[in-house]
Amino acid sequence: MRHFKKLMVFLLVGNLALTLSAQSSKDQKIIEEADKAVATLLEVNPGLREYFDKSAGCVVFPNVGKGGLIIGGASGNGVLYEYGHKKGMASVKEISVGAQIGGQALIEVIFFETKEEVDKFKESKFEFDAGISAIALTEGKSMDMKYKDGVAVFTHTKGGLMAEVSVGGQKFKYKSF
Numbered sequence: 480m481r482h483f484k485k486l487m488v489f490l491l492v493g494n495l496a497l498t499l500s501a502q503s504s505k506d507q508k509i510i511e512e513a514d515k516a517v518a519t520l521l522e523v524n525p526g527l528r529e530y531f532d533k534s535a536g537c538v539v540f541p542n543v544g545k546g547g548l549i550i551g552g553a554s555g556n557g558v559l560y561e562y563g564h565k566k567g568m569a570s571v572k573e574i575s576v577g578a579q580i581g582g583q584a585l586i587e588v589i590f591f592e593t594k595e596e597v598d599k600f601k602e603s604k605f606e607f608d609a610g611i612s613a614i615a616l617t618e619g620k621s622m623d624m625k626y627k628d629g630v631a632v633f634t635h636t637k638g639g640l641m642a643e644v645s646v647g648g649q650k651f652k653y654k655s656f
Contacts, residue, residue: 502656505556506568509541513558516541516586520635524616530631534590536561536597538569538651543634545641546582551575555587559653561597567655569600575647583639587613589632596629600653607632607649 502510516539520527531537536559543555553573559566571587591597599605613632614624624631 502568509556509568510558510565512541513539516588520586520588520616520633523635527616527633530590530633531563534631535592535594536566536600537588537590538600540569540571540587542637543571543585543587544582545573545585545639547575547579547641547643549576549579551577551579551643551647553649557587559597559600561594565656567601567653569654570652571649572651573647573649575643577643577646579641579643581639581641581643583641584637586635586637587632588634589630590626592626592629592631600651601655603652605651 517531521531538557538559540555540557543553545551545553551573552575553571555571557569557571559569589600591600596605613634616633616635624633
């Protein structure tokens with residue numbers, strides 16, 4: 480029994496070390512920023528806790544940079560959580576066209592209602608068109624957001640100013656740990 484416990488500790492520590500070594504320093508920084516972004520979102524709006532607790536998974540993009548002048552774009556890197564556990568790294572790219580000017584930095588989080596949506600995201604077959612809109616989080620404002628097509632999207636502006644009436648889409652990529 481004692482050897483079994485030692486073996487289990489060795490396997491757990493080895494698995495943790497393998498997971499950490501498989502992540503680049505850039506990935507580790509993004510993971511830290513994603514954890515801080517979750518804390519910020521919950522501080523701004525504690526009602527978001529229910530989404531974190533009940534969703535099948537979510538992807539947190541702690542630093543999405545967005546800008547445009549007629550043609551716009553956005554990009555960012557984040558972390559996929561499945562049932563509260565970190566599963567891999569994600570990226571988002573967006574192209575938009577329309578009346579827009581300015582730039583901003585924001586936190587974006589996408590919640591998946593079921594495991595099927597999480598799996599679709601993991602296969603990098605997931606993208607948003609103009610039909611999916613995000614709810615901008617504001618301090619203390621209650622939320623009455625429901626999932627649409629299995630996803631709910633929230634953003635929180637960190638800085639900058641952008642005015643836009645545009646059409647575009649977001650495309651995502653995923654890489655497992």
